[in-house]
Structures are given as structure tokens and as C-alpha cells.
Amino acid sequence: xxxxxxxxxxxxxxxxxxxxxxxxxxxxxxxxxxxxxxxxxxxxxxxxxxxxxxxxxxxxxxxxxxxxxxx
Numbered sequence: 001x002x003x004x005x006x007x008x009x010x011x012x013x014x015x016x017x018x019x020x021x022x023x024x025x026x027x028x029x030x031x032x033x034x035x036x037x038x039x040x041x042x043x044x045x046x047x048x049x050x051x052x053x054x055x056x057x058x059x060x061x062x063x064x065x066x067x068x069x070x071x
Contacts (some may be wrong), residue, residue: 001026006033006066008040010057015050019057021066036064041063 004025010017023029043060049051058068 004029005069006061008037010040010054011046012047012053013052013059017050017054019061020069021061022069023066032064033066036061038068043049 003027006021008019043056
């Protein structure tokens, strides 16, 4: 099965970073990606700082089947 790179720009206060993840190139993963993105604000709300948000965002996307890659 073919994989696909998924990229999201994270922002927490004045901190910004880009998160690169890999998942399957399927309609199902596209749907999971959209759902995961739509629920990311809830992750930010329970984070106490940018570092914690970054870590929790990686865990959040991993729970949907996406794996962080370094760029």
C-alpha cells in the first residue's frame, strides 16, 4: 500500500512549528486526517505550554494511525 505525507502547521500562542506525519494514501486515512485536525483544538486546550502541546499533538495524530517523520 502506498503511503502519503501529511503536514500540519501547529500554533500555540506565539510558537509555531510544522509537523510532518506519514499515513496511508487512502480515502479512509484522508477522513481520519480531517477528523484528527478538527479535534486538535481540544488538545491545545489541555496543554500548559508549546512543548506539551507539540508532544500531545504527536500522540493525538498517532492515535489516528499517523506516524511523525523528521523533515
